[in-house]
Amino acid sequence: MAREKFAQIYARAAERKGGDAALESLLTTPLTNEQLKQISDDRWLSAFSQKVFQSGMSWKVVRSKWPNFEEVFFGFDIEKMLLMPTDMWERKATDPAIIRHLGKVMTIPANAHMIHDAATEHGSFAAMVADWPASDIVSLWQYLKKHGQRLGGNTGPYTLRIMGKDTFIISQDVEAYLRQTGVIDGGRDTRKSLTATQEAFTAWQQESGRPLCQISQVIAFSSGDNRV
Structure with a gap:
């Protein structure tokens, strides 16, 4: 056809x-490439994490709880995420202020590592995303799936869309x-x-x-x- x-x-x-x-x-x-490049790494981690939690849950409920997530996880500061030991993550996963789900909580440090590694190579995670060509956007999806956690399917693409990347x-x-x-x-x-x-x-x-x-x-x- x-x-x-x-x-x-x-x-x-x-x-x-x-x-x-x-x-x-x-x-x-x-957003334009220049606008995308202004987004800090912590905002990317917050966005990925929110979309992970929304998977299989009420999006409205997750959004209403998100200010609590921001507080519990130190504004998703990448360096702080990388320094937290496993037992601290396990304690935070039981905090009643957030949605208690250890598997999803543990995607936060994993995706912090992905963002940190990309930022080390490209200057910032946003710079990598901004410079990724629209003619091969599916490879950016596959990058997120391979190097991140729970970012396969539409989770990664939806997050990119929400953050302003053309996809x-x-x-x-x-x-x-x-x-x-x-x-x-x-x-x-x-x-x-x-x-x-x-x-x-x-x-x-x-x-x-x-x-x-x-x-x-x-x-x-x-x-x-x-x-x-």
């Missing part, structure tokens, strides 16, 4: 959402579209599927001049249950 033109996808999404203006009002705008998301609606149109036909996260998805998004970006995040959103709005 020939790849659908982005203009066709956009027109269908606009019709479903009540017009171009209504659709545009729903789209996010990523598409293979949500349920986007995945369904990719399968219906023959872009992917195997496992969603296989190298073959990720490569095919990246190639499709790169082509749509070249066609439309839009950031990956907006292309991803438009595809989601063009299919599934995303009607007005």
Whole structure:
């Protein structure tokens, strides 16, 4: 099946959402590389940790508790995270001020190490993320999955999106579209599927001049249950 033109996808999404203006009002705008590079390493660790805790839990509940997490974990200061011994992490995992889940708490020091190592090599974790090319964003996802903990699936990509890095998301609606149109036909996260998805998004970006995040959103709005 020939790849659908982005203009066709956009027109269908606009019709479903009540017009171009209504659709545009729903789209996010990523940060510039320079804006991304201003984000400190502790904010990245906080964001990854929050998304890890939100996995399988009420996002609203986690957000409401997050100020407590910031206090209990010293503002996610990377150096402090790296100095804490295991027994201190185990004690903090039982603190009633946070959501008590030892497995998820232990991702904090693991991901602090990932951020520290990247910062050592690139000057800051944000610099690495900012300079990562949009034409191979799936490799950044795989970096997070390989070097971090519990950052596979959509956890890493969603965190990148929230922090302002331009990335598409293979949500349920986007995945369904990719399968219906023959872009992917195997496992969603296989190298073959990720490569095919990246190639499709790169082509749509070249066609439309839009950031990956907006292309991803438009595809989601063009299919599934995303009607007005």
